[in-house]
Amino acid sequence: MSARPLPAMADKTTWRKPLQSHRAIVLARGFFEWTGERGSKTPWFMSHPDGNPMGFAGLYSWWPDPSRDKDDPERWTLTATIVTSDAVRTLAGIHDRNPVILPEHMWLQWIDPSVLGDQALVDEAVHAGVAEAEQLRIDQVRTFGTKDDGPQLLQPVSG
Numbered sequence: 001m002s003a004r005p006l007p008a009m010a011d012k013t014t015w016r017k018p019l020q021s022h023r024a025i026v027l028a029r030g031f032f033e034w035t036g037e038r039g040s041k042t043p044w045f046m047s048h049p050d051g052n053p054m055g056f057a058g059l060y061s062w063w064p065d066p067s068r069d070k071d072d073p074e075r076w077t078l079t080a081t082i083v084t085s086d087a088v089r090t091l092a093g094i095h096d097r098n099p100v101i102l103p104e105h106m107w108l109q110w111i112d113p114s115v116l117g118d119q120a121l122v123d124e125a126v127h128a129g130v131a132e133a134e135q136l137r138i139d140q141v142r143t144f145g146t147k148d149d150g151p152q153l154l155q156p157v158s159g
Contacts, residue, residue, distance in 0.1 A: 010119040018059035018081075020117040023110050025102065026058040026082055030154070032141075033095045043143055044094050045154055046136045054132070055107050057083040057100040057125045085126045088133040100125050101132035 009015050030047030048054050060080040068075035084097040091098050102110055106128055109115055139156035 009122050015059065018061050019122065021113060022060045023117060024058035024060050024080060025107055025111060026056040026080065027053045028056060029053055031099060035094055043141050045139050045141045046091070049135055049137045055102045055104065057102050057110060057129070059083065083125070085129065088130055090134050090136070090138070098133050100129040103128050103132055
């Protein structure tokens with residue numbers, strides 16, 4: 001699931017509490033997007049040019065399962081979302097959105113519970129994430145299925 005920061009994301013009931021007190025950084029080596037029509041889609045892998053992990057702006061929540069007893073510790077489910085923004089120029093031909101990639105200097109600020117989780121913080125993260133997203137390495141990779149796994153999925157198609 002992804003959360004698109006609307007002009008007033010901090011005012012939306014769905015995001016208000018997580019933004020105020022449940023911010024996370026989702027570390028990733030990169031992310032996939034697909035282009036093309038059904039049956040002939042092309043996978044793309046976006047990654048940091050130096051291979052370092054990226055930190056996506058994330059939000060999380062705990063949800064109770066109403067079918068379980070209130071004293072059952074397994075009653076709670078952790079859910080998370082990645083904040084997305086309109087695609088930067090370099091990615092717009094692949095998808096209309098991209099994850100908000102926090103520069104490392106913002107990581108502690110994003111997760112610091114003493115920092116006010118308001119629209120200004122979201123706007124700052126989105127703005128700072130533009131430069132991070134515009135420098136991504138974009139590689140076409142081999143087509144794969146949902147059951148496929150392994151480092152070969154990240155290898156660029158040659159030629």
